[in-house]
Amino acid sequence: MLFFYSCKDTAVIQRSEPADQKVVEERLQIEENLLKEKEIAQKKKDLEERYRIKIAGLDTISDSDFVNIEEYSGDFMLDMKYATPDNFLKEAVYDCAKCYIRVPVAKALLKANDTLMKLGYRLRFFDCYRPYSVQKKMWKIFPNPGYVADPKGGSIHNKGAAVDISLVTLDGSSIDMGTEFDFFGKEAHHSYTKLSAEVLAHRKLLKTIMENHGFKTIRTEWWHYNFTAGRKFRISDFRWECE
Numbered sequence: 001m002l003f004f005y006s007c008k009d010t011a012v013i014q015r016s017e018p019a020d021q022k023v024v025e026e027r028l029q030i031e032e033n034l035l036k037e038k039e040i041a042q043k044k045k046d047l048e049e050r051y052r053i054k055i056a057g058l059d060t061i062s063d064s065d066f067v068n069i070e071e072y073s074g075d076f077m078l079d080m081k082y083a084t085p086d087n088f089l090k091e092a093v094y095d096c097a098k099c100y101i102r103v104p105v106a107k108a109l110l111k112a113n114d115t116l117m118k119l120g121y122r123l124r125f126f127d128c129y130r131p132y133s134v135q136k137k138m139w140k141i142f143p144n145p146g147y148v149a150d151p152k153g154g155s156i157h158n159k160g161a162a163v164d165i166s167l168v169t170l171d172g173s174s175i176d177m178g179t180e181f182d183f184f185g186k187e188a189h190h191s192y193t194k195l196s197a198e199v200l201a202h203r204k205l206l207k208t209i210m211e212n213h214g215f216k217t218i219r220t221e222w223w224h225y226n227f228t229a230g231r232k233f234r235i236s237d238f239r240w241e242c243e
């Protein structure tokens, strides 16, 4: 059997004149955009990988251990008020600003922050685990059960299962929550609604995300969140190192 091929030369037209400048620029722009998209996709992949590895790191240690949240993510903002005199006690009761917390609480916070970051926000910490001896010191300075938990019963902060938090934008700008941290008045209550729609939306966002990750509010402080599954932990007086 014989096959016959019909070959036809394809004529290649060589342009002698320079390519149109506008076309070249457009092509360059397309290439640049593609490169940018690729870079963004890679950055997203790297972030997801980093987050996965860090959460996995927490799986290898005991639930009752305390961890320094900054070792698992650089995405939180730390504004530890009790390490400065900028608090209602008017004196620093911590030697340095650290956020230590029990392992399952840290995992929940990492996940909550990840969700918030997709919406353009991050968590700002005012207080995390609070050693029992500091609770006693606070009580000595300000023995008012309306403001400080009596060391007799202790606080969920002493168990490493409560956090005082707010929101900031991704670039670290403050978010209006209606009152300052540790404002002890009705305006800080969850039931108080005489606030701007914006403030109410911020409080609702924080509350929704935290509740979705296993935390519960208390009635009087918009910033305080208890990790429900963390109540089982004992009150501790573990003290973190300050360099």
Ligand SMILES: [Zn+2]
Pocket (backbone or CB within 6 Å): 127, 157, 162, 163, 164, 223, 224, 225
């Ligand atoms: Zn608190």
